[in-house]
Amino acid sequence: MTTLYDDRRPYDNFDATTREWDAIFIGGGASGRFGSSYFRAMGGNQLTIEMDNHLGGKCCKNACVLHHYLYEIAVELDKARIWDKKEYWPKFPQKNGKVEILPILRDYIVGREYVFDFMFHQSKEQLKLQFMLNRRASIVDPHTVKVEGKGDFKTKNIIVAAGAGPAMPNVPGNNLKGVYTYANFLELDYEPKDVVVVGASKSGLPWACFFNAVGCNTTVIEMMPALSQFPIDDDVRDYTLRMMKIRGLPVLDCTTLVSINGNGSVKSVTVKGKDGQEKTIKADLVYLGTGCTPRSKLVAPLGAKIGPKKEIIIDKYMATSVPGVYASGDITGGVMEMWKARQGGMMAAKNILGNPEAFETELFADTVHTFYETTWVGMTEKEAKEKVGQVFVARMPIQGYKNWLPLPLCEGTMEFAHQWTDLSGYQKIIYDAKTRKFLGAQHVGYGGKDSFQYLLYMIKQGATIDDIANLTELFINPTHFIQLSRLRSGMKNLVDLG
Amino acid sequence: MTTLYDDRRPYDNFDATTREWDAIFIGGGASGRFGSSYFRAMGGNQLTIEMDNHLGGKCCKNACVLHHYLYEIAVELDKARIWDKKEYWPKFPQKNGKVEILPILRDYIVGREYVFDFMFHQSKEQLKLQFMLNRRASIVDPHTVKVEGKGDFKTKNIIVAAGAGPAMPNVPGNNLKGVYTYANFLELDYEPKDVVVVGASKSGLPWACFFNAVGCNTTVIEMMPALSQFPIDDDVRDYTLRMMKIRGLPVLDCTTLVSINGNGSVKSVTVKGKDGQEKTIKADLVYLGTGCTPRSKLVAPLGAKIGPKKEIIIDKYMATSVPGVYASGDITGGVMEMWKARQGGMMAAKNILGNPEAFETELFADTVHTFYETTWVGMTEKEAKEKVGQVFVARMPIQGYKNWLPLPLCEGTMEFAHQWTDLSGYQKIIYDAKTRKFLGAQHVGYGGKDSFQYLLYMIKQGATIDDIANLTELFINPTHFIQLSRLRSGMKNLVDLG
Numbered sequence: 001m002t003t004l005y006d007d008r009r010p011y012d013n014f015d016a017t018t019r020e021w022d023a024i025f026i027g028g029g030a031s032g033r034f035g036s037s038y039f040r041a042m043g044g045n046q047l048t049i050e051m052d053n054h055l056g057g058k059c060c061k062n063a064c065v066l067h068h069y070l071y072e073i074a075v076e077l078d079k080a081r082i083w084d085k086k087e088y089w090p091k092f093p094q095k096n097g098k099v100e101i102l103p104i105l106r107d108y109i110v111g112r113e114y115v116f117d118f119m120f121h122q123s124k125e126q127l128k129l130q131f132m133l134n135r136r137a138s139i140v141d142p143h144t145v146k147v148e149g150k151g152d153f154k155t156k157n158i159i160v161a162a163g164a165g166p167a168m169p170n171v172p173g174n175n176l177k178g179v180y181t182y183a184n185f186l187e188l189d190y191e192p193k194d195v196v197v198v199g200a201s202k203s204g205l206p207w208a209c210f211f212n213a214v215g216c217n218t219t220v221i222e223m224m225p226a227l228s229q230f231p232i233d234d235d236v237r238d239y240t241l242r243m244m245k246i247r248g249l250p251v252l253d254c255t256t257l258v259s260i261n262g263n264g265s266v267k268s269v270t271v272k273g274k275d276g277q278e279k280t281i282k283a284d285l286v287y288l289g290t291g292c293t294p295r296s297k298l299v300a301p302l303g304a305k306i307g308p309k310k311e312i313i314i315d316k317y318m319a320t321s322v323p324g325v326y327a328s329g330d331i332t333g334g335v336m337e338m339w340k341a342r343q344g345g346m347m348a349a350k351n352i353l354g355n356p357e358a359f360e361t362e363l364f365a366d367t368v369h370t371f372y373e374t375t376w377v378g379m380t381e382k383e384a385k386e387k388v389g390q391v392f393v394a395r396m397p398i399q400g401y402k403n404w405l406p407l408p409l410c411e412g413t414m415e416f417a418h419q420w421t422d423l424s425g426y427q428k429i430i431y432d433a434k435t436r437k438f439l440g441a442q443h444v445g446y447g448g449k450d451s452f453q454y455l456l457y458m459i460k461q462g463a464t465i466d467d468i469a470n471l472t473e474l475f476i477n478p479t480h481f482i483q484l485s486r487l488r489s490g491m492k493n494l495v496d497l498g
Numbered sequence: 499m500t501t502l503y504d505d506r507r508p509y510d511n512f513d514a515t516t517r518e519w520d521a522i523f524i525g526g527g528a529s530g531r532f533g534s535s536y537f538r539a540m541g542g543n544q545l546t547i548e549m550d551n552h553l554g555g556k557c558c559k560n561a562c563v564l565h566h567y568l569y570e571i572a573v574e575l576d577k578a579r580i581w582d583k584k585e586y587w588p589k590f591p592q593k594n595g596k597v598e599i600l601p602i603l604r605d606y607i608v609g610r611e612y613v614f615d616f617m618f619h620q621s622k623e624q625l626k627l628q629f630m631l632n633r634r635a636s637i638v639d640p641h642t643v644k645v646e647g648k649g650d651f652k653t654k655n656i657i658v659a660a661g662a663g664p665a666m667p668n669v670p671g672n673n674l675k676g677v678y679t680y681a682n683f684l685e686l687d688y689e690p691k692d693v694v695v696v697g698a699s700k701s702g703l704p705w706a707c708f709f710n711a712v713g714c715n716t717t718v719i720e721m722m723p724a725l726s727q728f729p730i731d732d733d734v735r736d737y738t739l740r741m742m743k744i745r746g747l748p749v750l751d752c753t754t755l756v757s758i759n760g761n762g763s764v765k766s767v768t769v770k771g772k773d774g775q776e777k778t779i780k781a782d783l784v785y786l787g788t789g790c791t792p793r794s795k796l797v798a799p800l801g802a803k804i805g806p807k808k809e810i811i812i813d814k815y816m817a818t819s820v821p822g823v824y825a826s827g828d829i830t831g832g833v834m835e836m837w838k839a840r841q842g843g844m845m846a847a848k849n850i851l852g853n854p855e856a857f858e859t860e861l862f863a864d865t866v867h868t869f870y871e872t873t874w875v876g877m878t879e880k881e882a883k884e885k886v887g888q889v890f891v892a893r894m895p896i897q898g899y900k901n902w903l904p905l906p907l908c909e910g911t912m913e914f915a916h917q918w919t920d921l922s923g924y925q926k927i928i929y930d931a932k933t934r935k936f937l938g939a940q941h942v943g944y945g946g947k948d949s950f951q952y953l954l955y956m957i958k959q960g961a962t963i964d965d966i967a968n969l970t971e972l973f974i975n976p977t978h979f980i981q982l983s984r985l986r987s988g989m990k991n992l993v994d995l996g
Binding site: 034037038039040041042064065068069071072073075076079080107114115118121122126127337338339340342343346349350363364365366367375398401402407408411412413414415421446447448449450451452453454455456457458461463467469470471472473474475476477478479482483486487488489490491497 | 532535536537538539540562563566567569570571573574577578605612613616619620624625835836837838840841844847848861862863864865873896899905906909910911912913919944945946947948949950951952953954955956959961965967968969970971972973974975976977980981984985986987988989995
């Protein structure tokens with residue numbers, strides 16, 4: 001296969017006779033590409049300028065897709081490890097005591113080319129987008145974008161969708177060889193043995209579990225109480241952490257990174273623990289899951305309003321403080337997720353082309369990957385009790401039962417459920433006991449993520465326990481919410497089940 | 499662990515002072531147990547009589563749960579087989595050229611005890627059901643049930659939920675050793691090598707794929723054109739069949755079973771093929787995925803109306819032709835699925851206790867397991883074109899693209915998508931191009947099942963492409979419907995994407 005992605009030469013695909021564009025998108029990542037597509041679909045004349053050599057952004061380059069790739073391999077290796085005792089299961093691979101990481105990354109790098117190529121094909125041939133690759137853009141004024149090597153482009157509107165880059169903690173040794181973020185992880189050129197992951201975060205935990213699953217001695221350090229940043233109940237948090245602990249993955253929480261130590265390359269990290277004492281942890285690799293910083297300096301020439309975390313401030317209509325200039329995606333800070341980037345681009349397009357709609361980002365389903373996905377939507381039990389008073393909760397596993405629950409609580413754990421029942425997941429659903437309305441749900445397991453976006457729709461529709469009990473479930477689901485709701489929904493006064 | 503399930507002694511858990519019950523449920527399977535729970539939750543006084551030694555029915559004994567257990571093991575072994583070439587992946591197990599089946603079944607039989615115990619605990623302690631186990635019931639008149647060893651019980655209503663048993667094709671040799679259905683499969687006591695599965699059906703295909711995945715030389719024979727009984731489009735059907743074919747699992751369709759041959763035990767089967775010619779296929783095991791027959795003889799003493807497939811005829815309110823007698827679940831024929839059994843029991847309860855509601859069973863999501871799940875809901879593309887005219891279809895993989903699609907189209911295929919892209923699934927979503935309404939969806943892959951029950955809710959709510967484009971997807975989903983909808987939903991006149 002030949003692709004465009006072998007070199008860094010600029011690539012241009014647009015009508016050069018255009019004198020003024022309806023909109024120029026700076027950045028062809030999730031937000032820029034989806035925004036451009038929607039804009040184009042509405043009939044607008046758009047141009048998208050991407051500084052990298054492909055569309056689709058960092059997601060398919062080295063961030064979200066890599067994150068999920070490593071997560072899925074971690075799950076498979078974890079299962080192989082658990083099932084290792086079964087005579088009918090392949091033996092867990094042991095080469096120098098661990099699974100090699102470099103071939104896994106090589107596979108990713110090869111496969112990535114196909115993703116880039118598909119994004120290119122779909123954008124050009126199906127969506128008819130106009131775009132440039134390998135070209136840097138800067139903003140001259142609200143209606144002029146300067147493109148390196150091409151000069152000035154006039155436009156009615158600018159949508160800034162240039163994303164964010166890794167945020168590095170400002171500690172000694174943060175530039176040593178062996179310090180990685182998602183942005184340089186694919187440059188790894190040795191097999192690590194002792195790994196410290198900084199941040200029990202959405203971006204740190206899947207990497208930590210991957211390192212553990214391949215057999216690295218791995219430790220997570222986290223400034224806050226573990227998983228406290230996620231709106232989940234204590235029982236769900238405890239289960240998630242316990243599943244890491246029994247696999248030999250400690251999370252040192254309320255612990256601060258003091259320094260990364262080494263001579264040229266990483267040898268250890270020094271941390272300050274809960275007890276206020278400093279201690280040193282051996283490490284030949286440090287992975288920083290410490291978040292991202294928006295690339296907002298792009299709008300500095302305009303004097304557009306910037307927030308304390310370098311995010312571009314926008315209103316509900318995606319407009320910055322400068323008329324004619326919009327921003328969308330990671331560059332606007334807050335939750336840096338796909339749906340927000342994609343949908344934000346689409347909302348910017350709608351608002352520019354005269355179909356204004358406010359972008360509501362308050363309610364969303366979210367997930368953190370460990371060896372499982374911990375997924376949540378809506379209110380927690382605790383929050384619901386504070387807000388509506390009497391709530392009804394259905395939970396699996398149930399409490400006070402002498403054995404662990406032998407039902408698979410997620411996809412791919414029929415065998416866990418029958419053999420290592422504790423490992424098969426955890427879930428709960430929360431209703432308002434008076435109005436019977438569905439308020440929220442949480443799930444630890446595999447294969448439940450896809451449901452949660454639809455569960456949010458049901459919450460927004462005002463669905464009740466009776467609506468959920470009337471759904472037609474497909475046998476054993478990752479989320480048993482329908483069955484559990486059905487068992488109790490005959491009651492006028494709902495009594496917890498779980 | 500000690501359970502009640504070691505012996506066949508009767509077990510009674512009910513208030514013996516009750517002179518007349520509100521309802522007696524005959525059968526404590528999916529329908530009887532959920533119906534009883536709902537009835538109890540509504541305040542009714544119920545008694546449930548189960549002839550087997552556990553609640554939960556054949557589902558958790560030897561049917562659906564076993565079916566899913568074998569499916570999931572087949573998926574894992576299939577992945578192990580595919581990934582076998584990767585240096586970081588465990589080698590595919592080879593013992594006498596195949597994976598042993600008997601230890602897999604032993605694991606299931608052990609694990610099943612926990613399921614029985616949980617069902618018992620939940621029913622007794624949490625749901626406060628009254629029930630008998632290991633007791634056969636017969637119907638004396640519409641208000642009298644005779645229980646073996648206990649005498650007559652008076653009741654206002656009877657709900658017949660006694661399920662169905664395997665349907666055996668009437669051919670010579672159907673009683674040879676080596677002929678199995680789900681009902682006796684756990685009695686398997688040898689390692690088969692050459693397997694013929696009769697029926698490319700929901701019940702036959704997962705077994706066939708399991709036999710193939712463990713390394714048995716396996717052939718499926720089917721009377722009809724392959725997969726023609728499922729409401730899916732040709733492209734989805736072709737992909738499903740191709741995925742079986744490339745794994746060495748042939749489906750001989752339009753082929754009839756003539757005889758099962760052997761001397762005491764099975765040696766071969768004779769079939770009549772498409773060409774009208776008979777031929778013989780070597781086999782040391784024949785698995786019959788030829789459906790189930792309702793146990794409707796229970797209602798014969800009442801003269802209740804029975805249909806041509808021995809199903810008890812009921813109205814939309816679960817009532818049989820005999821006043822006071824209801825029926826629910828597999829015994830009523832048609833689609834024999836969990837949701838129908840469970841929800842039917844619940845509807846019977848509602849209708850008896852004066853909260854009448856018609857049970858709509860026309861629209862439902864459904865799935866067939868092969869090496870993947872092929873799942874569908876609503877209209878096919880073909881049906882939609884006939885019914886509404888102009889439709890919009892979004893599909894992955896897209897057509898006319900020189901490479902295969904490198905995006906994972908389902909859970910657990912990030913690595914497939916990057917390496918064996920053809921294997922990562924298939925999906926499509928169908929909208930009415932004029933009203934923009936969501937009409938139907940189909941998915942081949944893993945982890946999509948759980949979404950489809952919610953997608954049906956959206957169809958019933960009248961959701962449009964714009965509603966789906968506004969959902970907040972959780973990154974890479976098994977079902978890419980949201981993203982695909984978003985890319986095009988800006989268009990007034992929708993143009994297919996895929």
